[in-house]
Structure formats: structure tokens, C-alpha cells
Amino acid sequence: MIGDDIHAVAKDLEAELGITIFAMSCEGYKGVSQSAGHHIANNAVFEHVVGKNLQEVKGKYKINLLGEYNIGGDGFEIEKIFEAVGLTLVSTFSGNSTFVAMSSAPQADLNVVQCHRSINYTAEMMETKYGIPWFKVNFVGAKATAKSLRKIAEYYGEAELSDRIENYIAQEMPKVEAALTKLRPRLEGKTVMMYVGGSRAHHYQELFNELGMRVLSAGYEFAHRDDYEGRKVLPNIKVDADSRNIEELEVTPSATEFKARKNPQEISALEAKGFEFRDYQGMMPEMEENSLVIDDISHYELEKLIEILQPDLLCAGIKEKYVVQKNGIPLKQLHNYDIGGPYAGFDGAIEFYQEIDRLVNAPYWKMLRAPWQENPQLSASFVQK
Amino acid sequence: MSTKLLKHTPQEIQPREALVVNPAKTCQPVGAMYAALGIHGCLPHSHGSQGCCSYHRTVLSRHYKEPVMAATSSFTEGASVFGGQANLLSALETIFSTYNPEVVAVHTTCLSETIGDDLKQIITKAQEEGKVPAGKQVIWTNTPSYVGSHVIGFANMVKSMVQQLSRNTQRPNGKLNIIPGWVEPADMRELHRILDSLGVKHILFPDTSGVLDTPLTGSFDMYPSGGTPLSELIDAGNSLGTVALGTICSGPAAKLLDTQCKVPYEILGLPLGLAGTDRFIDAVRKMAGVSVPDVLTEERGRLLDLISDMHQYLYGRKVALFGDPDQLVALTEFLVELDMIPIHIVTGTPGKKFISRIEAVTQRLGRPINIAEASDMLHLHQLIKNEKVDLLIGNTYGKYIARDEDLPFVRFGFPVLDRSGHTLFPSVGYQGALRLAERILNAVLDRIDRDAAPEKFELAM
Numbered sequence: 001m002i003g004d005d006i007h008a009v010a011k012d013l014e015a016e017l018g019i020t021i022f023a024m025s026c027e028g029y030k031g032v033s034q035s036a037g038h039h040i041a042n043n044a045v046f047e048h049v050v051g052k053n054l055q056e057v058k059g060k061y062k063i064n065l066l067g068e069y070n071i072g073g074d075g076f077e078i079e080k081i082f083e084a085v086g087l088t089l090v091s092t093f094s095g096n097s098t099f100v101a102m103s104s105a106p107q108a109d110l111n112v113v114q115c116h117r118s119i120n121y122t123a124e125m126m127e128t129k130y131g132i133p134w135f136k137v138n139f140v141g142a143k144a145t146a147k148s149l150r151k152i153a154e155y156y157g158e159a160e161l162s163d164r165i166e167n168y169i170a171q172e173m174p175k176v177e178a179a180l181t182k183l184r185p186r187l188e189g190k191t192v193m194m195y196v197g198g199s200r201a202h203h204y205q206e207l208f209n210e211l212g213m214r215v216l217s218a219g220y221e222f223a224h225r226d227d228y229e230g231r232k233v234l235p236n237i238k239v240d241a242d243s244r245n246i247e248e249l250e251v252t253p254s255a256t257e258f259k260a261r262k263n264p265q266e267i268s269a270l271e272a273k274g275f276e277f278r279d280y281q282g283m284m285p286e287m288e289e290n291s292l293v294i295d296d297i298s299h300y301e302l303e304k305l306i307e308i309l310q311p312d313l314l315c316a317g318i319k320e321k322y323v324v325q326k327n328g329i330p331l332k333q334l335h336n337y338d339i340g341g342p343y344a345g346f347d348g349a350i351e352f353y354q355e356i357d358r359l360v361n362a363p364y365w366k367m368l369r370a371p372w373q374e375n376p377q378l379s380a381s382f383v384q385k
Numbered sequence: 386m387s388t389k390l391l392k393h394t395p396q397e398i399q400p401r402e403a404l405v406v407n408p409a410k411t412c413q414p415v416g417a418m419y420a421a422l423g424i425h426g427c428l429p430h431s432h433g434s435q436g437c438c439s440y441h442r443t444v445l446s447r448h449y450k451e452p453v454m455a456a457t458s459s460f461t462e463g464a465s466v467f468g469g470q471a472n473l474l475s476a477l478e479t480i481f482s483t484y485n486p487e488v489v490a491v492h493t494t495c496l497s498e499t500i501g502d503d504l505k506q507i508i509t510k511a512q513e514e515g516k517v518p519a520g521k522q523v524i525w526t527n528t529p530s531y532v533g534s535h536v537i538g539f540a541n542m543v544k545s546m547v548q549q550l551s552r553n554t555q556r557p558n559g560k561l562n563i564i565p566g567w568v569e570p571a572d573m574r575e576l577h578r579i580l581d582s583l584g585v586k587h588i589l590f591p592d593t594s595g596v597l598d599t600p601l602t603g604s605f606d607m608y609p610s611g612g613t614p615l616s617e618l619i620d621a622g623n624s625l626g627t628v629a630l631g632t633i634c635s636g637p638a639a640k641l642l643d644t645q646c647k648v649p650y651e652i653l654g655l656p657l658g659l660a661g662t663d664r665f666i667d668a669v670r671k672m673a674g675v676s677v678p679d680v681l682t683e684e685r686g687r688l689l690d691l692i693s694d695m696h697q698y699l700y701g702r703k704v705a706l707f708g709d710p711d712q713l714v715a716l717t718e719f720l721v722e723l724d725m726i727p728i729h730i731v732t733g734t735p736g737k738k739f740i741s742r743i744e745a746v747t748q749r750l751g752r753p754i755n756i757a758e759a760s761d762m763l764h765l766h767q768l769i770k771n772e773k774v775d776l777l778i779g780n781t782y783g784k785y786i787a788r789d790e791d792l793p794f795v796r797f798g799f800p801v802l803d804r805s806g807h808t809l810f811p812s813v814g815y816q817g818a819l820r821l822a823e824r825i826l827n828a829v830l831d832r833i834d835r836d837a838a839p840e841k842f843e844l845a846m
Contacts, residue, residue, distance in 0.1 A: 001465065001499045028434040029460045029496060245462065299454070300483050303605070319442050323452040328603035368603040 001027070020099065022048035030245055033222035033296075035117060035198060039246045042121035045093070045102065046249065050126065051257065053103040059088025061156055064108040066123055066134070067115030067199070070095025072341020077348045078139050085149065085164045093119055106130045109261050110155055112137040112148070116280045117198030117220075117227050124278075128251045131260045133267075136280045141206025142176040142349040154275060172346035179350040180210060183357050188212035190312040190360055193305065195297045195320070196334045198223040202283035204315060204334060207343070207352050216309050217292035218283065228293060230282035299323070313360050328368050330359040389789045394763060396770040407762035407782070409707050410733030411800075413528035413538030415441045416567065417492035418455055420542035423573075423591020425612030426487030428480060429455040432473055432502065433494025448800040449570075449597040449808050454607055456480055456489075460496060469497050470507045477508075477516045477523065486608060487615050491525040492542060498529035522615060524549040534734040535799070536633050536709045539567050543591060543638040550615070551622040553646035558623045560586045561673050562648065564638050566631030566655055566711055567799065568813055570598040570611075575811035576656075579666065582680055585673040588617045588624060598808050622646030626672040630665065631655050631711035633736070655711050656813045657821065658719025659688055665814075684815035691819060692723060695826050698846070702775040702829065705729035707765050707783065708798035710739045710758075716778065716797065718746040719818065723825070725776075728754045729768040735759035762786065776828060793828035797821070 006023035014021040024044045026037050063082075068075050075095035082089050090108045091101035111123050111134035123134035135155070137148035146169045153162040191214045194201040201218040208215055225233050262270070267277070284293055294301065302320065306327060314324045317335040324331040332338065332355070343352040414431055418441045421429040431438035438457035445453040456479075458464065458472040473491070480489055491504055504525035508517075517523050526545035528538040543564060563580065565573050574594040580587045595611015621627075621642065627650040629639035639650035651672065656665035662685070670677055692699075704720055704727045706713060713730055720727045727750075730743050739758040747754055755768050766786045769777070777787050780798040787794035801807045811817040830846055837843070 001496060027465075028436045029462060029465045032461070034436070241462075318446050319439070319453070322446060322450060323454075323605050326452060326599065326601060326603075326605035328601070364601075368601065 020048060020052065031243075035222040035224065036246050038118040038198075039121055042119060042125075043247055043249050046122055046125050046251075049099060049102050050122075051103060051106045051130075053100055054106065055100050055104045057088065057090045057104055057107050059090075061086065061110075061152075061161055062088045062090050062108045063110045063112055063152070064090050064105050064126075064132070065092045066111050066113045067117075067119035068092050068095050068139075068344075069115070071335070072337035072339075072343060074139070074342045074344035074348065077342040077345040081139075081145070081149070081168070081345050085168045086161060087152065093122060106132070106257060108132055110134070110152070112152065113280075114139060115197075115199040117223050120280075125249060125251045127278075129254050129258065131253070131258045133261055133277050135277050138203050138206065139344040140200075140203035140348075141210060142173065142346050143210065144203070144206040145345050145349070146173070151275075154273075155270070157270075176346050176349055179353050183353045184210075184212050186357050186361055187353075189214065191216045191309070192313040192315065193217040193309065193311045194315040194334070195219045195221065195294070195302070196316050197221060198227055200334045201315075202227070202286070205283075205286065207349060207356075210349065211353060211356060213313070213356075215287065215291055216311055217294060217305060218287065219294040219297050220283075221296060223295070226280065226282060228282050228284050228295070230285065231278065231280045313356065328365055330362065330365065332356065332359055390785045391766060391789050394766045394770065394789075396767060398764070398767045398771070401764075405733075405761045408733050409731060409761050409765065409782070410534035410536075410709075411444065412441075412495075412530035412535060413533060413541065414492050414494055414530065415444055416535035416537065416539030417490070417526055417528045417542040418442075418453070418538075419445060419535075419567065419593070420539045420546075420591045421488075421490035421492070422453065422596050423593040423612055424488050424490065424546070424618065425596075425610075425614045426608040427612065428484055428486035428489050428607075430457070430473075430476065430480065430489050430491045431455060431494060432458045432469055432491050432497045432504065434460040434496055437494045437496075444800055445597075447802045450805065451597045451599060451808075452605065452607075453597075454484075456484075458497070465496060465500060468500060469502045470510070473502075473504075473507050474511050474514070474516060477511045481516070481518050481521060484607065487521060489521075489523045490542060490545075491523060492528040492538065493526075494528070495530050498527065522550065533736075534709075536567060536711065536734055540634050540637050543635065544641055546590060546618055547621065547638045547641045547645065550618040551642060551646055552619055553622040553648070556623050557625065558586075558588075558620055560588050560620070560624045561669060562621050562624045562627035562639075562642065562650075563587050563589045563669075564627060564629040564631075564635035565589060565592070565813075566629075566634035567709065568630075568655065569808050569811070570594040570596065571807075571809050571811040572813040572817065574598075575814050575817060579681065579814050580669065582678055583666070583669060583673070583675050584678075585669055585675055588621050589613065590618055590621065622648065624648050626650065628653065628665070628668050628672065632714075632738075632742075633709075633711050633734070635711075654718070655715040656817075657712070657715035658818050659685070659692070659722050659815070661715045661718060662814050662818060681815070684819075688815045688818050688822070691822055695822075696724060698826060698829055698833070700724045701726060703728050703773070704776045704778060705731075705765065705769050705774040705792075706777070706797075707731040707733075707762070707779040710734050710736060710742070712798055714739070714742045714746060716821075717743055719821065721747060721749065723822065725825075726750055726752070726754075728752075728772060728774060729765060730754065731757045731760045731762075731765040731768070733759065733761060766790075775832075776825065778825075793832045795824050795828050 010021045010023040024040050091105045111132050113123050113136050126132045138144040149165045153165045192208055193216050198220050201220050205215050314331045315334045321331045342348040418429040421427050435457050442453045442455050458469050458476050464472050508523050524545050526541045570593045573592045590613040592613045596609050599609045627639045627642050627648050629635035629652045636652045642648040643650050651668050653664050656662040702725050704725050710732050717727045740756050743756045777783050777792045778795045778797050781802040796804050812821050
């Protein structure tokens with residue numbers, strides 16, 4: 001507001017100190033939500049970090065994991081899986097990552113995108129500049145994790161990797177099934193509403209489906225239309241004043257660093273088999289008929305919906321947590337996981353099943369009323385005179 | 386690999402200007418919002434962008450583990466360029482039609498301050514245009530965060546309550562005004578209990594008991610039963626006197642009650658510890674003309690008994706503490722009463738008077754100590770590296786230093802994000818001092834036990 005030129009200061013000091021310094025103009029009033037900040041940060045990191053301080057990474061299957069922020073240790077869980085199946089993680093944007101790792105990202109063969117909303121910009125820009133293809137993955141949910149791993153295997157198309165991935169899934173699934181056998185009967189048919197994030201309200205439906213719980217309603221706080229309806233709507237989205245405020249970087253193929261990871265024949269062969277690049281179908285196609293999708297829910301709407309739908313569980317953040325719980329309905333925070341987690345991958349899924357069982361079936365929800373509230377009539381008794 | 390979390394803290398203290406590393410304060414609107422929640426049926430309103438309001442609600446929710454409801458003018462570029470009047474007018478309409486509070490307490494943000502929005506003018510316009518229903522009140526305060534800290538925002542909102550609500554209608558109510566300062570709901574509850582046991586009719590404001598410590602009943606109430614009623618805030622102008630607790634948080638409101646409504650006042654420190662509570666009860670006794678019941682004198686005696694019983698474990702132990710000025714002055718005095726030696730005392734809130742106030746309560750230590758205002762957690766950490774302490778007292782942000790330096794740590798202040806109890810059990814009064822002393826003792830004794838050699842591991846202590 002007062003017009004400080006933090007970019008000029010950063011540039012001067014970068015020259016003076018010889019370390020990377022960059023600034024981001026993140027006016028709190030700019031854009032409609034935190035999503036604008038993601039876009040601004042994507043641009044800044046792409047301009048000032050990616051490729052800048054490249055360190056060679058060795059490995060046969062080198063990938064970047066985009067849009068994974070290591071909440072509750074989810075990133076550690078995915079790193080563990082990648083290591084076990086022989087995928088080399090060049091960098092994560094940006095959970096448990098480092099400046100050097102992120103600057104080395106251009107060496108990867110593939111970008112996989114966990115949170116589409118926050119980082120699809122970087123995926124797109126890296127594809128244009130370096131020729132790294134990207135597709136959407138989801139490591140939340142055991143089945144979704146298996147599906148994502150199989151898609152990575154399909155991309156590489158090498159038996160060695162596919163076998164390792166299949167073996168890993170075969171090794172992990174029995175304990176997931178065992179946990180479900182035990183916990184699903186305790187949760188099946190229970191209902192949940194989710195108002196959270198720009199991807200999470202979608203991703204977590206996987207875990208609730210595995211538990212047999214019904215998602216009555218879901219919505220994001222800072223998503224765009226494509227996160228609801230899929231990227232197919234992108235060409236038809238009208239750019240409004242708010243989105244026009246965020247800079248779109250002009251990215252062109254790098255003369256020296258662009259390298260197509262797959263030749264056109266390989267790409268068409270994969271696509272002919274139904275393989276999709278740059279794919280995100282959004283949240284809505286996977287939701288049940290007659291479920292509600294509500295964007296950027298207000299407190300009033302939340303109260304009314306709770307009253308009408310009486311869900312068994314709600315997922316949102318700290319500002320909703322105590323409001324909902326005062327109503328006698330448990331709330332699971334999906335921003336910071338209530339300091340729980342990890343919930344990604346196979347072990348994470350089991351952790352989540354247990355957490356939801358703990359929360360939904362906790363004894364205190366049945367103790368809300370005192371005996372004299374349950375049965376207010378006075379009973380008479382004889383008193384000796 | 387080092388397991389230190391603050392491994393980059395250099396021991397050598399070099400002069401710093403402009404750069405703050407790990408602040409020991411937060412911003413004015415957080416305090417204004419907390420104060421406003423102490424009015425019954427009040428919806429705080431943040432006049433600025435949405436993210437500010439979101440942060441204030443988040444940090445208050447995390448500390449109190451309670452719903453914290455507040456509205457925002459939700460500025461975008463338009464409001465930032467053309468002013469936030471249209472946003473605030475339409476916000477007030479929506480607030481009263483949808484959420485129907487008794488009072489809306491508006492505070493500014495850095496953005497609305499910088500563009501120069503005039504809250505008084507906008508709210509007057511709202512009233513003239515009939516956007517404020519009859520019997521409802523909208524109060525406002527200015528809370529630019531580049532001035533002071535959260536405690537100044539608290540003080541500003543409390544002062545605005547007096548300025549815009551309290552009236553002297555020439556009908557003396559025979560009550561005492563108590564301005565408790567930034568204390569916990571449990572503290573406000575305890576002050577009520579002390580005043581009731583003294584038999585003093587009183588108006589306590591703001592009062593977050595019953596607002597930010599509500600029971601789990603199965604039904605959410607946006608305006609819980611607690612909070613100072615609007616009628617009492619108005620009537621505070623008819624009281625026989627005001628006792629303000631905390632120079633910074635409560636002083637300005639007490640002084641305004643005097644100039645505006647001719648209510649005489651006495652400004653005291655927070656009633657933490659023995660002497661602090663003595664002064665509070667003595668001032669109330671004299672102002673209200675009551676005698677102190679035995680029950681309070683006995684509480685005092687129990688506190689003194691604990692202090693004398695456990696003196697050997699506290700005597701001479703060095704303490705570092707950080708937090709907000711009103712709390713630190715009172716707590717430092719208590720530590721000196723316990724015969725402990727507070728040697729590093731750091732606040733993020735600017736104000737030179739803090740130095741002299743701490744000096745006044747540490748005189749009898751007879752040794753130089755480090756007192757810093759407008760300072761930060763890095764500086765505190767450096768002070769500790771240069772002279773070790775036996776105990777650290779402060780809000781949750783101290784846990785990093787406590788872990789790295791392996792210090793016993795007592796959580797006290799705002800915010801406490803990682804423990805419970807601070808909102809439920811008082812720290813003020815003799816009862817509160819008992820609890821504080823117990824927590825300090827437990828931290829010290831647990832450490833003695835942990836570090837004791839087998840032959841020095843004692844059963845009775």
C-alpha cells in the first residue's frame with residue numbers, strides 16, 4: 001500500500017551477498033483467496049529457483065512431486081513409498097524440500113501433481129520450458145495411492161519398475177484390508193461433510209469411500225472452477241478483474257534445456273491406451289448423485305446445513321472446529337490434521353481409519369446430557385422427621 | 386545431524402535495527418477482538434481484508450480452544466483504492482439481518498488505517514441510514530498494527546467501550562468498576578468470586594468468562610451467556626470508582642471514565658502473586674468501604690504457607706521470562722517474592738516505561754538484570770545463551786528455546802497453543818498465585834528429580 005519496492009531491494013542484496021533473494025508481492029487484498037498467493041509463489045519459485053542452482057541427481061526414474069506440503073508427515077510417507085519402489089525423488093514442491101532440490105527439478109523425467117490447485121502453474125511452466133510432462137496423482141487413500149503408482153509405472157513402461165510397484169502394492173494392501181475389516185463395520189453408513197482447501201475436499205473422499213462413509217456435501221475454500229468440474233472447463237473460463245491481477249509468466253521452450261521426455265509416438269501410444277496427461281477431472285464427477293457441492297461456505301450456511309443434514313463428522317479447519325464440536329459433532333481438521341497424521345499412502349490410510357473411528361465413536365459424544373437432564377422429574381422419597 | 390531447532394542463534398549479541406527475528410508480540414486487532422468478545426452478545430468486526438480476520442480468529446481459537454466468531458469487511462482492490470465505506474455499510478446490514486448481535490465492535494487493520502478510513506464517520510452514516518437497528522450498538526476503535534502490539538489493541542478497544550458507551554446519568558449505582566486487563570476467562574471468573582466474597586457490587590469489563598470457556602452441551606450458541614452486558618457498560622459511568630488492573634491494558638479506559646463520567650480511579654498492576662493481590666484487595670476494600678472476610682485472609686495465608694514450605698527449592702534460581710508488559714511486571718514481582726532471580730525479562734511490546742517498572746520490582750535483587758522492550762525471541766535466546774537460567778516462563782513460542790537449551794518451562798501468557806488449563810484455572814488472586822507457584826515448583830522439582838544422581842534421588846521433597 002505504501003509502495004515499497006521489495007523486489008529492487010532483493011535484487012540489490014542478491015548481488016551484494018551472492019545468495020538467492022527474491023520477493024513476492026502478496027497484497028492481502030489482492031485476488032479472492034489464498035489461491036492468488038499460490039500463483040504468485042509459483043511464478044516466483046519458477047523464476048528464481050527452478051534450474052538456478054542445479055545439482056546433478058542420479059537415478060533411473062527421476063520424478064518431482066508437486067503440490068505436496070508434508071502436512072502431518074504425508075511427504076515422509078510418500079518419500080518412503082518412492083524409495084521402496086525405486087523412484088528417485090528429485091524434489092518436492094514444497095514439503096520437506098530444499099532450495100537445492102527445487103532448483104534441481106529440471107532433471108526429472110516426470111512431474112506428478114498432488115494438489116492441482118496450488119501448483120498446476122509450475123507443472124505447466126516446467127512442461128513448456130523443459131519438456132517435463134505432468135499428470136495428476138493422489139496419494140490420499142490406499143486405492144488412490146495404488147492407482148497413482150500404477151500410472152507412474154505405465155508412464156515409464158518398464159517391467160522392472162512395474163514389477164516393483166506391483167509387489168509393493170501387494171505387500172501393503174493386506175494390512176490395509178485388515179484394518180478395514182476391523183474398522184469399516186464401525187463407520188459404514190456414517191455421513192460426513194467437508195469444507196476444506198483446494199484439493200483436500202476431493203482427495204479425502206477416497207478415504208471416506210474406503211470406510212463406506214457417505215460424503216453428503218463437500219466444498220473448497222480457495223479452489224477454482226477446474227477443481228470442481230475438471231480442466232475441461234479451462235478454455236471457457238472468463239478471466240475476471242481478480243484473476244487478471246495475477247501475473248501470467250510468458251514461458252517458452254528453453255533453447256538449451258528443453259528435452260522432450262517422450263517422443264510424439266510414445267505419447268500417442270500411451271494416449272491410445274487411455275493414458276491422460278495434464279489430467280484433472282475435478283471433484284464433482286466422483287461425487288454421488290444428490291450430494292451437495294458448496295463453494296466458500298459461510299458460517300450461516302454451515303450452521304443451517306448441520307441442522308438439516310445432521311452429519312456424523314465434519315472436516316474443516318480450526319475456525320470451524322469448536323463451533324461444530326459444541327454442536328456435539330466431531331470435527332477433523334484437514335488443514336493441520338489436529339497435529340495427527342500422516343494420512344497419505346498405505347500406512348497413512350490405516351492411520352486415518354483409526355483416527356476417524358476414534359473421533360466418531362468417542363464415548364464423550366454420548367455424555368452430553370446429565371442424568372437430571374435426561375430425566376428431570378423429581379422422585380419423592382420419605383424423610384424421617 | 387543437530388537436533389537443535391534454533392541452531393542458527395548466535396551467542397554473540399550484535400546491535401540490530403529494523404530486523405525482528407521471531408517476534409514476541411502480535412498485532413493490535415488480536416487484542417481488540419479478544420476485548421470485544423468480553424461484551425455479551427458482541428460480534429467483533431475486522432475492517433480490512435479477509436486474511437487479517439482469519440488470522441486473528443485462528444490464533445484466538447488456538448489459545449482458547451473455543452469458537453471465535455468475527456466478521457470482516459473483506460477488502461479487495463476496489464475497497465483498498467476507493468475506501469472501505471461501502472464494504473462496512475453492507476457488512477453491518479448483513480451482520481444485523483443474519484447474525485443479530487447486541488453489539489458490533491469494529492476495529493481497523495493496517496490496510497484501512499493506511500488508506501485513512503474514518504470509522505466514526507462510516508458508522509454514523511450507517512446509523513443515519515437506518516442500518517443499525519434500534520437498541521443495537523456499533524462501537525469502533527483504531528488498531529494500526531505498526532503501533533504498539535496486541536496489548537495496545539486490547540487497551541484501545543476497552544477505552545472505546547468507555548468512550549462510546551459509558552454515561553454518567555447522575556444515578557449513582559453504588560458499584561465498583563473493575564477493568565481486569567488482558568487475563569484469561571478463568572481469571573475474570575476468579576475476580577468475580579473475590580469481589581463477591583468481599584460483598585462488592587461491581588461491573589467487570591471486558592469479561593470473557595462464559596464466552597471463551599463455554600461448556601460442551603450439544604448446541605452451539607453464537608452469543609454465549611457470558612460477557613459484560615451492554616447495560617452494565619453504559620452504567621459504568623455511574624459507578625463509585627474504578628479499579629484498573631494493568632497499566633497498559635486497563636489504564637487508559639479508567640482515566641477516560643474519570644474525565645468523561647467523573648468516576649475516580651486507581652490503577653494497579655495485575656493481581657498476580659502475594660503483594661499484587663494484597664494491593665488489589667486493599668484498594669477494593671478502601672474504595673468500596675468493606676472489610677475483608679476471613680476466607681480471603683485464609684487464602685492469603687495458604688499461599689504464604691506454600692511459599693515458606695517450598696522456599697528451599699525456589700531460592701536463588703534464575704528465571705528468564707517473556708511476554709506482555711502488564712503480565713511481566715506482576716510476574717517478576719511474584720518471582721522476587723518467591724526469592725527467585727528473574728534475570729532476563731523480554732517483551733515485544735514497545736515502551737520505555739516497561740524498563741523502569743521492572744527495575745522497581747527487582748531492586749532488592751541487588752544485581753544487574755537484562756530488561757528489553759520492543760525486543761524479540763532471538764534476543765531472549767541470546768541472553769539465555771550468555772547467562773544460563775534454571776527456568777523459562779512465557780507463551781508457547783518459548784518451547785523452542787526451552788528444548789534447545791534444556792530448560793524447565795512454565796507456559797504463561799498469550800498465546801498458549803499447545804497446552805490446556807490456562808483458560809480454565811485462574812492465575813490471579815491468592816488462588817491463582819497458588820496455582821502459579823505450584824506449576825513453577827513442579828517444573829523445578831521435576832527437573833531436580835530428572836537430574837538427580839541415584840544417591841541424591843529423594844522420596845520426600
